[in-house]
Amino acid sequence: MTMRQKFAIKVEGLAKSYGNLLAVDHISFHVxxxxxxxxxxxxxxxxxxxxxxxTGVLKPDEGKAEIMGHDISRxxxxxxxxxxxxxxxxxxxxxxxxxxxxMLIGELYGVPKQRRRGKAxxxxxxxxxxxxxxxxxxxxxxxxxxxxxxxxxxxxxxQILFLxxxxxxxxxxxxxxxxxxxxxxxxxxxxxxxTTHNIEEANQMCHRVAIINYGRIVVIDSPENLRQTFxxxxxxxxxxxxxxxxxxxxxxxGVDMVRKMGDKFRLYTDNQAKVIxxxxxxxxxxxxxxxxLSTLGPSLEDVFxxxxxxxxxx
Amino acid sequence: MKNYKVHNKLIHELKGIWVIAKKDIxxxxxxxxxLIFGIVFPCFLFLAFAFGREVDPxxxxxGLIGMTLFFTASSVGPIIFPWETRxxxxxxxxxxxxxxxxxxxxxxxxxxxFGIGISLVPFLLGILGLGMNVDNYLILILAxxxxxxxxxxxxxxxxxxxxxxPSNVMMLSNLVRLPLIFISGIFIxxxxxxxxxxxxxxxxxxxxxxxxxxxxxxxxxxxPIALDLLLLLVFTxxxxxxxxxxxxxxxxKRI
Numbered sequence: 032m033t034m035r036q037k038f039a040i041k042v043e044g045l046a047k048s049y050g051n052l053l054a055v056d057h058i059s060f061h062v063x064x065x066x067x068x069x070x071x072x073x074x075x076x077x078x079x080x081x082x083x084x085x086t087g088v089l090k091p092d093e094g095k096a097e098i099m100g101h102d103i104s105r106x107x108x109x110x111x112x113x114x115x116x117x118x119x120x121x122x123x124x125x126x127x128x129x130x131x132x133x134m135l136i137g138e139l140y141g142v143p144k145q146r147r148r149g150k151a152x153x154x155x156x157x158x159x160x161x162x163x164x165x166x167x168x169x170x171x172x173x174x175x176x177x178x179x180x181x182x183x184x185x186x187x188x189x190q191i192l193f194l195x196x197x198x199x200x201x202x203x204x205x206x207x208x209x210x211x212x213x214x215x216x217x218x219x220x221x222x223x224x225x226t227t228h229n230i231e232e233a234n235q236m237c238h239r240v241a242i243i244n245y246g247r248i249v250v251i252d253s254p255e256n257l258r259q260t261f262x263x264x265x266x267x268x269x270x271x272x273x274x275x276x277x278x279x280x281x282x283x284x285g286v287d288m289v290r291k292m293g294d295k296f297r298l299y300t301d302n303q304a305k306v307i308x309x310x311x312x313x314x315x316x317x318x319x320x321x322x323x324l325s326t327l328g329p330s331l332e333d334v335f336x337x338x339x340x341x342x343x344x345x
Numbered sequence: 346m347k348n349y350k351v352h353n354k355l356i357h358e359l360k361g362i363w364v365i366a367k368k369d370i371x372x373x374x375x376x377x378x379x380l381i382f383g384i385v386f387p388c389f390l391f392l393a394f395a396f397g398r399e400v401d402p403x404x405x406x407x408g409l410i411g412m413t414l415f416f417t418a419s420s421v422g423p424i425i426f427p428w429e430t431r432x433x434x435x436x437x438x439x440x441x442x443x444x445x446x447x448x449x450x451x452x453x454x455x456x457x458x459f460g461i462g463i464s465l466v467p468f469l470l471g472i473l474g475l476g477m478n479v480d481n482y483l484i485l486i487l488a489x490x491x492x493x494x495x496x497x498x499x500x501x502x503x504x505x506x507x508x509x510x511p512s513n514v515m516m517l518s519n520l521v522r523l524p525l526i527f528i529s530g531i532f533i534x535x536x537x538x539x540x541x542x543x544x545x546x547x548x549x550x551x552x553x554x555x556x557x558x559x560x561x562x563x564x565x566x567x568x569p570i571a572l573d574l575l576l577l578l579v580f581t582x583x584x585x586x587x588x589x590x591x592x593x594x595x596x597x598k599r600i
């Protein structure tokens with residue numbers, strides 16, 4: 032580790048435009064060494080453009096980004112040597128075998144032959160692909176391709192791993208395998224930068240998350256802190272023995288918003304105790320039987336929706 | 346310490362060029378249709394011009410070698426970038442610690458090796474089948490090496506339009522390459538072309554290849570040898586400079 036290295040990623044005033052569209056608007060943040068950092072945002076928010084600038088695929092128009100202390104624009108070679116990348120679309124060569132894909136990437140990262148072969152065998156076994164290592168990738172399922180791409184990202188023993196929607200569209204087994212492995216890698220000291228649509232995934236895996244919308248970072252904090260901050264989106268979930276109109280529940284004092292969630296209703300409020308009292312009074316008065324009643328803190332999804340909605344209104 | 350780092354990086358980039366070339370040969374060149382087309386197409390054109398004309402078939406061999414070099418070294422290069430753009434593998438390569446120059450030079454090296462390999466077929470046909478003699482092996486080798494490099498560089502220049510559709514680039518590629526074979530002394534020596542043809546032939550790198558090959562295989566030539574070699578180098582430099590520059594400019598549109 033060099034003296035100047037303080038963060039796995041350090042971004043200052045990074046900006047990128049496509050014509051008149053400002054895709055990334057002068058964002059700044061840092062990712063600690065050994066941290067799993069989630070980058071959340073709706074489609075077109077600037078997540079992938081940011082990731083492409085951080086990985087040296089796109090050149091920023093303004094600002095700078097350092098990866099493990101190396102400027103990605105001026106010292107891209109050393110910055111790239113420190114990273115592994117799992118893009119949104121599995122981009123292994125479909126006309127090469129899994130083994131040859133790993134050898135190709137290993138050679139491009141300058142991994143010595145013996146080390147490359149040993150590491151490739153280890154990774155293919157870990158991701159349950161070893162038995163099919165000599166088959167062309169064109170015959171692989173989506174989950175297998177994504178696992179192979181993760182193997183390719185790890186062949187050089189990266190210090191930081193960039194993942195762009197790594198579990199999007201995967202079967203449960205592949206998604207769980209990948210999530211578990213990301214956790215294990217992080218425990219082993221690898222920093223992780225993860226873009227995802229999956230709020231629950233970010234909630235479970237990330238030490239901190241940044242929410243980006245319209246190219247600007249709206250907030251950066253730990254998932255738990257974000258939930259605590261947004262107490263106004265806490266809720267009461269209730270189910271009744273017989274069907275009930277949503278409009279009736281909206282009229283209960285203290286309720287800000289009501290959502291129907293299957294056979295239950297979720298009542299959003301900034302005062303859960305008051306809403307529970309009013310709800311019980313209402314049920315007694317109307318002779319309604321309450322089947323379940325529970326309080327919920329704000330989910331990360333609630334925080335995400337509120338932040339991106341608020342930002343749209345600005 | 347800084348010099349050591351620069352040296353290490355340079356070695357890594359050189360290895361990267363070789364790795365990219367190996368990948369290209371494995372994925373794009375060593376396919377039966379590419380190999381067959383590389384041999385059959387120039388032979389087909391050669392036969393079309395040889396039959397029915399009172400010419401010594403051996404006199405057409407320099408043109409056949411030149412044409413084979415031209416079509417093979419520049420054949421696959423134009424479609425590699427569109428294919429890689431479509432398959433998203435270009436993003437994978439660009440994110441690796443190799444420069445875009447090395448990626449493109451790897452493509453050039455693959456076309457260079459393929460062109461030389463395939464052009465051995467008409468060369469051996471001329472030597473073994475038609476009893477052709479080589480006057481100067483050094484010039485022959487230089488002609489083949491420089492021409493393969495030049496045509497392979499042309500292939501990389503032709504691949505610079507930022508499209509993910511290989512057929513678009515193939516159309517452009519054929520539009521540029523096909524007319525060149527008729528003005529470059531392949532079938533008719535340059536000094537026998539009409540004045541307009543002779544002037545136009547100056548702008549085709551293939552003219553200098555055929556001139557060199559005619560010199561060493563037939564003993565006749567139109568331009569000084571040194572000028573042929575120099576102009577092939579100049580064309581190579583121009584193709585590479587523009588090719589790399591245009592690719593750098595269009596890279597963001599591809600990804």
